[in-house]
Structure formats: C-alpha cells, structure tokens
Amino acid sequence: MSAKPATAPAPSAPASARRIGRLEVRGLTKRFANVVALSNFDLDVQSGEFISLLGPSGCGKSTALNCLAGLVEPDAGRILLDGEDLARVPPERRGFGVVFQSYALFPHMTVARNVAFGLEMMGVRSEVVAERMRQALALVHLEDLGDRYPAQLSGGQQQRVALARALVIEPRLLLMDEPLSNLDAKLRLEMRLEIRRLHQRLGLTTFYVTHDQEEALSLSDRIGLMKDGVLRQVGTPEQVYLHPETAFVANFFGYRNVFRVRVGAVTDGRAAVTAPGGLRLAGTARGGVHEGAEAVAAVRPEDVEVGPPGGADRGIPAAVEFAEFVGDAFECSVTADAGVVFVVRTPSRWTQGARVILRVDPSRLLVFPPE
Amino acid sequence: MSAVARAARARTAEGSSWWVYAAVAVFALLVLGIFLSAFLNSIASSWFGGWLPDGYTTRWYRFALAEFDLGYVLWVTVVVGVSVTILSLILGVPAAYVLARHAFPGRSPLLLLLVMPMLVPPITYGIPLAAMLYAAHLGGSLAGVIIVNIVPALPFVVLIMTPFFEQIDPNLERAARTLGAGPVQVFRRVLLPIALPGMLAAGLLILVRAIALFELTFLVSGARSQTLVVALYYTAFAAGIRPAQAIDAMAVVYMITGLVVLLAALRFINPVNMVIRVRR
Amino acid sequence: MQRAAGARAGPGALPTARHGGVRWGPLVPIVPALLVVLVLFVYPFAYGLALSVHPIGSLAKGGMLANYAAFFGTPWERASIWNTLRLAVPVSALDLAMALPLAYRLRRPLPGQRVITALLVIPMTLGTVLLAEGMIEFFGPAGWANKVLLALHLVRMPVQFVHNYTGVFISLAIADFPAVFLVLLGYASGLDPRVEQAARTLGAGRWARLRRVTLPLLAPGIAAAAALSFVATFSVFPSAVLVGEPAGSTRVIALAAWQAAYEQFDYPRASAIAMVMAAIELVFVALVLAVRNRAYRGPTIGGRG
Numbered sequence: 001m002s003a004k005p006a007t008a009p010a011p012s013a014p015a016s017a018r019r020i021g022r023l024e025v026r027g028l029t030k031r032f033a034n035v036v037a038l039s040n041f042d043l044d045v046q047s048g049e050f051i052s053l054l055g056p057s058g059c060g061k062s063t064a065l066n067c068l069a070g071l072v073e074p075d076a077g078r079i080l081l082d083g084e085d086l087a088r089v090p091p092e093r094r095g096f097g098v099v100f101q102s103y104a105l106f107p108h109m110t111v112a113r114n115v116a117f118g119l120e121m122m123g124v125r126s127e128v129v130a131e132r133m134r135q136a137l138a139l140v141h142l143e144d145l146g147d148r149y150p151a152q153l154s155g156g157q158q159q160r161v162a163l164a165r166a167l168v169i170e171p172r173l174l175l176m177d178e179p180l181s182n183l184d185a186k187l188r189l190e191m192r193l194e195i196r197r198l199h200q201r202l203g204l205t206t207f208y209v210t211h212d213q214e215e216a217l218s219l220s221d222r223i224g225l226m227k228d229g230v231l232r233q234v235g236t237p238e239q240v241y242l243h244p245e246t247a248f249v250a251n252f253f254g255y256r257n258v259f260r261v262r263v264g265a266v267t268d269g270r271a272a273v274t275a276p277g278g279l280r281l282a283g284t285a286r287g288g289v290h291e292g293a294e295a296v297a298a299v300r301p302e303d304v305e306v307g308p309p310g311g312a313d314r315g316i317p318a319a320v321e322f323a324e325f326v327g328d329a330f331e332c333s334v335t336a337d338a339g340v341v342f343v344v345r346t347p348s349r350w351t352q353g354a355r356v357i358l359r360v361d362p363s364r365l366l367v368f369p370p371e
Numbered sequence: 372m373s374a375v376a377r378a379a380r381a382r383t384a385e386g387s388s389w390w391v392y393a394a395v396a397v398f399a400l401l402v403l404g405i406f407l408s409a410f411l412n413s414i415a416s417s418w419f420g421g422w423l424p425d426g427y428t429t430r431w432y433r434f435a436l437a438e439f440d441l442g443y444v445l446w447v448t449v450v451v452g453v454s455v456t457i458l459s460l461i462l463g464v465p466a467a468y469v470l471a472r473h474a475f476p477g478r479s480p481l482l483l484l485l486v487m488p489m490l491v492p493p494i495t496y497g498i499p500l501a502a503m504l505y506a507a508h509l510g511g512s513l514a515g516v517i518i519v520n521i522v523p524a525l526p527f528v529v530l531i532m533t534p535f536f537e538q539i540d541p542n543l544e545r546a547a548r549t550l551g552a553g554p555v556q557v558f559r560r561v562l563l564p565i566a567l568p569g570m571l572a573a574g575l576l577i578l579v580r581a582i583a584l585f586e587l588t589f590l591v592s593g594a595r596s597q598t599l600v601v602a603l604y605y606t607a608f609a610a611g612i613r614p615a616q617a618i619d620a621m622a623v624v625y626m627i628t629g630l631v632v633l634l635a636a637l638r639f640i641n642p643v644n645m646v647i648r649v650r651r
Numbered sequence: 652m653q654r655a656a657g658a659r660a661g662p663g664a665l666p667t668a669r670h671g672g673v674r675w676g677p678l679v680p681i682v683p684a685l686l687v688v689l690v691l692f693v694y695p696f697a698y699g700l701a702l703s704v705h706p707i708g709s710l711a712k713g714g715m716l717a718n719y720a721a722f723f724g725t726p727w728e729r730a731s732i733w734n735t736l737r738l739a740v741p742v743s744a745l746d747l748a749m750a751l752p753l754a755y756r757l758r759r760p761l762p763g764q765r766v767i768t769a770l771l772v773i774p775m776t777l778g779t780v781l782l783a784e785g786m787i788e789f790f791g792p793a794g795w796a797n798k799v800l801l802a803l804h805l806v807r808m809p810v811q812f813v814h815n816y817t818g819v820f821i822s823l824a825i826a827d828f829p830a831v832f833l834v835l836l837g838y839a840s841g842l843d844p845r846v847e848q849a850a851r852t853l854g855a856g857r858w859a860r861l862r863r864v865t866l867p868l869l870a871p872g873i874a875a876a877a878a879l880s881f882v883a884t885f886s887v888f889p890s891a892v893l894v895g896e897p898a899g900s901t902r903v904i905a906l907a908a909w910q911a912a913y914e915q916f917d918y919p920r921a922s923a924i925a926m927v928m929a930a931i932e933l934v935f936v937a938l939v940l941a942v943r944n945r946a947y948r949g950p951t952i953g954g955r956g
Contacts, residue, residue: 069545100542391761398828408795466684495699518691585778604893622778629778632776
C-alpha cells in the first residue's frame with residue numbers, strides 16, 4: 001500500500017496512511033516558568049508503530065505530544081521525520097492528525113463539516129472532499145450522522161467524529177492525547193477495540209498518551225514510561241511489565257508493595273536487604289544496587305504467598321488487617337510483626353486478626369537503586 | 372416551634388416569592404407612570420389638572436420633527452451608535468482574545484488600564500479630551516463625537532469578551548491548526564463564528580449605551596453633530612422657549628429608539644450573559 | 652498537564668513563556684486597543700492634570716495649586732462635593748439594597764422570569780432626560796403621584812417632588828437600578844446551589860447561610876456593582892439640572908466642572924475640578940475593594956476557580 005500515491009486510496013482503507021519513514025525525536029526539552037515539563041526527550045518511532053507514553057498527571061507526556069503536534073514550541077531539541085527537522089514547523093504544515101481528550105469538535109459545524117474541515121484547509125476539490133468525508137465517517141460507523149451537530153451526539157460518537165476528522169487528512173502521524181479518559185468504563189473498552197482495529201487496518205504510525213496502564217498495555221507495540229518530564233523506560237508491553245528497570249516503572253505496573261531498604265550482601269544478582277523494623281528479605285538486584293547502599297524493594301501482591309503459621313520454613317510472621325473481595329481473589333492488607341505492611345493477593349478469605357506467615361520468592365522481589 | 376414545623380417552613384422558604392412580584396410591580400408602575408406622563412403629554416392637545424389630557428393630537432411630533440430637525444438628529448444618533456459599536460468591537464475583540472488566551476507579565480495591569488475608563492467619571496478625561504479634539508479641529512464634528520464615545524465603549528467589549536473567549540476550549544484552535552488552518556483561518560473559520568453571539572451581546576449593549584451616553588457627546592458635539600440625548604438636553608434645558616409637549620414628543624422618540632435596541636438585545640441574549648465579571 | 656504552573660490567564664491560557672522569556676508576537680492584537688486607551692484616555696487625563704497646575708486669569712499668580720486652593724477655598728464650590736456625595740452614596744446603597752434580594756431570588760427560574768427581568772432592565776433605555784421630563788409631569792403638583800396621594804388623603808397639599816434634592820434622588824435611583832441589578836444577577840446566577848445545600852446539610856439556618864456563605868461568595872459582585880453604580884451616579888449631571896436645583900442643593904461637582912469649562916472658559920480650573928472628581932472616585936473604589944478583600948477574594952463560581 002505504501003507504494004500507492006496518496007490520492008488513490010485502497011477501497012478497504014479509505015484514509016490510508018502515507019507511510020512515514022523514521023521519526024526520530026532528539027533532546028526535546030520544554031520549560032514552563034520554573035517547571036521543567038520535558039527534559040531531554042529521545043525517542044525513535046518506526047513506520048506503522050503504535051507507541052504509548054504512559055505516566056501520572058504532570059509527568060510531561062502531554063507536553064511531549066504537544067511538541068510533536070507543533071502546539072507547544074520546544075525550548076530545545078529536534079523532531080526529525082525522515083531526516084527533516086519539524087521542530088520549528090507550524091502545526092498547520094505538519095500534516096499530523098491529533099485527537100484531543102476533550103474531542104475539540106467545532107460546535108458550530110455539523111459532523112460532516114467537522115470532518116471536511118482539514119480537507120478544505122488542504123484545498124482538496126469539493127467532490128473529493130465529499131467522497132473522502134463519507135469514507136471517513138463510514139470507517140468510524142457514523143455514516144448516518146453527518147448532519148448532526150456535536151452537541152447532539154453522545155460522548156462515544158463525538159470521539160468517533162474526532163477520530164474521523166484526524167484520519168481523513170491521511171496524517172503522516174496520528175497523535176492521541178488521552179482520547180478515552182472522558183468515556184465511561186464500558187465505552188472505553190469498546191473504543192479501545194475500535195482504535196486497535198483502525199490501527200491494524202490503516203497501519204498509521206500512532207503516538208498515544210495515557211495514564212491508564214491497561215490501555216497502554218493492550219494497544220501498544222511499545223510503551224514509554226514518563227515521570228517528572230523524563231522518559232524512564234521504553235519497551236514492549238511484556239518488557240515493561242515483566243522487567244521494570246526502575247522502582248517507578250515497577251510501581252506503575254502493579255508492584256504495589258514498595259519499601260525503602262538497606263542492601264546487605266550482593267552475590268550473583270541476588271541481594272540480601274533489610275527493610276524498616278529489621279525485616280530481612282532476599283531479592284533480585286537490578287543494575288546499580290551496591291552493598292551497604294540505600295535501595296527500593298518492590299513486589300507484586302500476587303507474588304507474596306500467605307500461609308498458616310507453623311511449619312519448618314522460616315517466613316515472615318504477620319497478622320491480617322483486613323481482606324477485600326476483588327472478584328477473582330481476595331486482597332488482604334497484612335502487617336508483618338516487624339511493622340512493614342504488605343498488600344497480598346490470596347485465593348481464600350483470611351479473617352481479620354488471623355496470624356499468618358508470608359513468603360516472598362526472591363526472584364519476584366526486585367531491588368532497585370533509589371531514584 | 373417543633374423541629375418538623377421548622378423544617379417544613381425552611382423547605383417552603385425559598386418558594387414564597389410574592390415579594391419579588393410586588394417589588395417588580397411597584398418599580399414597573401413607577402416607571403410606567405413616569406413614561407406615560409411624558410407620553411400622554413406628548414400627544415395631548417392640552418392637559419390641565421385632570422387625570423387624563425383634555426384632548427389628543429399629533430401636532431407636537433410634527434412640531435418636533437420640523438423645529439428640532441429630529442430626522443437629522445436621529446440620523447446622527449444612528450451613525451454615532453453604529454460606528455462606535457463596530458469600531459470598539461474591531462478594537463476590543465482582538466484585545467480580549469489575547470487577554471483570555473495568553474499569560475504574560477503585566478497582564479493584570481494591562482487589563483486594569485483597558486478597563487479604567489469605566490471606573491473614572493467621563494467628565495474627568497472628557498474636558499481635556501474635548502480640548503484636544505478642538506485643537507485637532509475635530510471638535511464639534513461627527514468624527515469627534517464617534518472618537519470620544521469609543522473610550523467608554525472599549526472597556527465594555529474587553530470585559531464582556533474576555534470571559535467569553537476564556538470559556539471556549541483552546542483545543543478547538545489547536546485542532547484547527549493541526550488540520551491545516553493558519554492563524555487567520557483559525558480566527559475566521561473557528562473563533563469568529565463561535566464568538567458571534569458574545570459579540571452580538573456586547574454590540575447591542577454598546578449600542579444602548581452609546582445612544583444613552585450623555586456627558587462626552589455633550590462636551591464635543593457641535594450644532595450639526597448632536598445625538599438625540601444631547602439635543603434633548605438642550606431643548607429641555609431651554610424649557611419655556613418651546614412647548615413642553617414637544618420636548619416630551621422628542622423624549623418619547625428617544626425612549627422608543629433605545630427600547631427597540633434593548634428589546635432586540637433581550638431577544639438574542641439572556642441578561643445573565645450580559646454580565647460583567649472581572650477576573651483577577 | 653501541559654499547562655504551566657503560574658499561568659494565570661484562566662483555564663484556557665496558552666503558555667507563552669519560552670526560554671524563561673516571553674514571545675511578544677501573539678500579543679500584537681492588543682496593540683490597537685492599547686493605543687486608543689493611551690491616546691484618548693491616559694494622555695487627556697495627564698493633559699488635564701498638567702493643565703490643572705497651570706492656572707490662568709486671576710489665579711495665575713497663585714502658584715501651581717491655585718486652582719485647587721480656589722476650589723477648596725470657596726464654600727460654594729466646595730459644597731459641590733457634598734452635594735454629589737449625598738446623592739451618589741445613598742442612591743448606590745438603596746439600589747444595591749433593592750437589587751440584591753431580587754437578583755438572588757431570580758438566579759433561579761421563577762414564573763414570568765423573562766418579563767420580570769425585562770421590566771427591571773427597561774429603564775436603561777429611558778435615559779436621564781426622558782426620566783426627568785416624565786418626572787416633571789408625574790411628580791409635578793398636578794401629576795399623578797400627587798393626585799393619588801391627595802385622593803387617598805395621605806397629604807393635604809401637593810408634595811414637591813421635583814426641582815429639589817428628592818427629584819434628583821428618585822431620578823438617579825431609577826436610572827441606575829438596571830445596571831446594578833444586571834451585575835448582581837450575573838454573579839448570583841454563578842452561585843453553585845450545591846454550596847448552599849451543603850451548608851444546609853451542615854445545619855446552617857437561613858440567616859447563617861446568608862451571612863456565612865451566600866454574601867461572602869457574592870462579595871465580588873456587590874463590590875463591582877457598588878463601584879459601577881457610584882461612578883454612574885457620581886458623574887451624571889443632566890438630572891441635577893432638569894429635576895434638581897442646579898443653583899443650590901443639587902449643584903453637583905460634574906456641573907461645577909462643566910460650568911468652569913463651558914461657561915467661564917477656564918479649562919485649567921475645570922481640569923482641577925475634574926481631577927478632584929477622579930480622586931474622590933478612585934478613593935471610593937479603593938475603599939469598596941478594601942472592604943471586599945476583607946470579606947472574600949476568590950471566584951463566585953466554585954470548582955474550577
């Protein structure tokens with residue numbers, strides 16, 4: 001498809017992508033007043049790749065997207081598209097499609113006018129505009145709603161219009177800024193599938209910003225994790241989920257038990273650590289963990305085993321604070337006698353106050369250098 | 372009083388609003404009485420002592436039309452009102468947009484400066500401004516009257532349009548930019564159509580005010596550039612030379628001019644939206 | 652998220668800062684308006700100020716402040732300040748007191764809402780001159796007001812309502828009311844009803860809700876209305892001439908300034924009087940804002956603020 005000229009789209013993919021080559025982002029930096037929103041941001045994106053930026057509010061992921069879109073001018077850095085630097089090109093000449101969290105549909109235009117807007121700006125002939133608009137609306141299943149105004153649509157429909165409006169211009173890069181966060185849980189799931197389907201069909205290089213780890217994991221080819229304006233780790237969903245490189249990334253992907261520790265001996269990647277209250281644990285050392293240093297240990301609730309007291313094995317003596325039913329299991333808050341509180345996931349309900357023994361598999365307890 | 376009874380009373384407390392109707396009725400009756408007094412006098416052949424005039428006539432309107440050159444004065448009023456409205460919108464809307472969309476050092480003092488003409492009596496700057504305009508040979512001219520009236524109108528546009536632009540989602544402009552629209556196209560195709568109701572509201576309000584504004588016009592207008600209010604003041608001031616009924620006839624014409632504009636304004640805009648809220 | 656900390660221009664503010672500096676380009680559209688205000692307002696004001704300290708005629712030898720000395724030294728001139736204040740302050744207070752409960756109640760729909768607001772706003776179009784003319788008839792010795800009072804045996808002789816202080820007071824009170832009402836209505840309709848409901852669930856009675864919640868939230872609106880009303884009543888003079896006693900008790904300061912400029916052609920002295928007016932006005936606005944700031948200084952609308 002990439003060999004075809006953009007003016008003759010394949011019938012199966014009306015808003016077919018003009019395939020881009022390589023997008024290289026180098027040293028992108030942006031400062032607002034005294035806050036560094038984005039610091040030395042580097043990223044390479046392959047053609048057709050779906051890449052997500054994930055992080056908590058204020059981590060700089062939206063600033064990164066806005067710099068790519070040209071809506072925020074970076075203080076430093078380059079945005080290279082096949083070697084051409086776009087960092088100072090105004091947004092209207094980048095040809096990127098952007099989907100906003102608030103949809104940003106023009107309230108004074110019908111759905112059809114909204115979708116046609118970008119084509120009209122490009123000076124496309126009106127018969128072609130009509131045809132491509134129709135195809136774009138069909139792509140998001142809104143053929144019949146062209147005459148409605150945005151205010152007459154539901155949230156999900158508005159989101160589809162926003163998608164169609166961004167896709168119809170056959171963008172070189174599709175940018176999405178938290179597109180699902182204004183939708184309720186059920187619609188969010190539905191639209192997630194829709195986005196997945198469109199990406200598979202059109203093969204658009206997509207840059208997706210979200211704070212929802214599930215969304216990022218399910219949609220992305222690769223995920224970039226951000227905190228305080230810095231990209232902390234980039235990798236496939238499996239990589240970031242299974243092999244977090246920092247405590248922050250670990251915490252973001254379900255390592256809910258995180259505590260400060262002091263490192264004892266480190267041998268063969270195995271670290272003996274001491275948690276507050278003198279609790280001794282064995283874990284797997286990540287890069288940069290040294291004997292005698294401060295560190296952060298993290299373990300998932302499902303990787304802490306809970307058993308009745310007694311037995312030969314020395315575990316961590318603890319007491320159950322409370323248990324919550326979470327559908328497929330119970331989540332218990334358990335306080336070790338040494339004072340550390342663990343969140344654990346168990347198949348059975350433990351009564352409040354019950355004495356238990358906790359066991360942590362050393363290969364599942366990750367020890368990171370402090371951030 | 373029992374707690375239950377107190378609760379019951381509290382629930383209905385907001386519901387009893389007869390006093391609103393009573394207050395509005397008293398106010399409206401007073402205003403209506405004043406208006407009708409002037410109106411009936413303007414169509415009275417004579418009115419001595421009775422509850423109603425002794426007879427009716429339209430001669431005072433014909434008299435006013437001829438004697439006061441009412442047609443010309445009305446034309447001046449319309450030209451001044453419309454020009455002031457359009458010019459202050461052209462000047463004020465872009466300023467309001469910048470104030471709404473950009474944070475920059477000195478924004479608050481700048482806003483204060485732009486709003487200042489509303490906060491000081493027009494006479495204070497009107498007298499030296501009139502002197503300036505006379506020195507520039509604009510005193511007494513239609514252009515001079517239009518120029519002075521822009522001064523109090525401009526803050527109004529800024530005050531109404533700034534919050535209006537603030538409540539427009541800035542992502543609309545961003546979306547338009549990413550779809551290939553340049554700054555001018557964004558303004559023409561996206562901002563202007565959305566801001567039109569606000570501009571209409573501001574424009575009608577300015578029209579009402581420009582028609583009613585007395586002091587500044589009074590200070591700079593000459594014989595051929597009087598608006599209706601000023602002409603009316605001169606005739607009323609020189610009462611005794613001309614029949615009171617003719618003055619009333621002119622006042623009624625003035626009132627109806629203003630009323631038409633105001634009713635048009637109320638037709639298009641909820642008075643709640645005509646409000647001025649200063650952000651700080 | 653992309654919003655800069657410290658951007659204060661409102662929820663939609665686009666960050667303008669770059670390299671810690673400012674991009675002035677996007678601010679260009681403000682320049683024409685700024686120029687107009689500088690040329691037509693700031694410059695004349697400064698010109699007036701300069702003029703006022705260069706006395707002419709018999710005052711020319713009296714030094715820079717001779718115009719001011721003459722104004723404050725002449726009881727007849729000085730009295731115009733008092734004549735103005737005793738109209739402007741009570742009229743503004745009365746209009747606020749009348750408009751506040753109405754605006755508060757009308758913030759939520761009431762049958763006939765549109766008609767009611769229209770009736771309250773229409774006097775805007777009357778204009779001071781028509782109001783004055785109508786009042787001369789309506790409140791005159793043979794006017795309807797006196798006829799009603801006589802018919803009801805409330806008075807034995809016609810009351811003199813016009814060509815005195817009362818006439819100007821009534822005229823200003825009516826002319827000024829719509830603007831005060833509109834400003835307050837705007838603020839009152841911005842009140843979030845849930846805030847008052849919350850106060851109620853916390854056990855606050857009607858009076859406590861009004862005093863502790865509603866009035867503080869409306870303080871900015873009350874201050875704005877008071878300031879605007881004062882400016883309006885302070886500077887209007889046609890009614891003082893037409894239904895007042897312009898040679899006596901209602902010789903207001905605006906009239907004094909006008910007479911100096913256009914009857915005696917003494918622009919410097921007129922400018923001095925104008926500056927006194929501006930000073931009094933600004934002192935009053937400052938006072939209102941000071942009182943307001945003691946009460947509450949945030950947005951009337953909750954949430955986003």
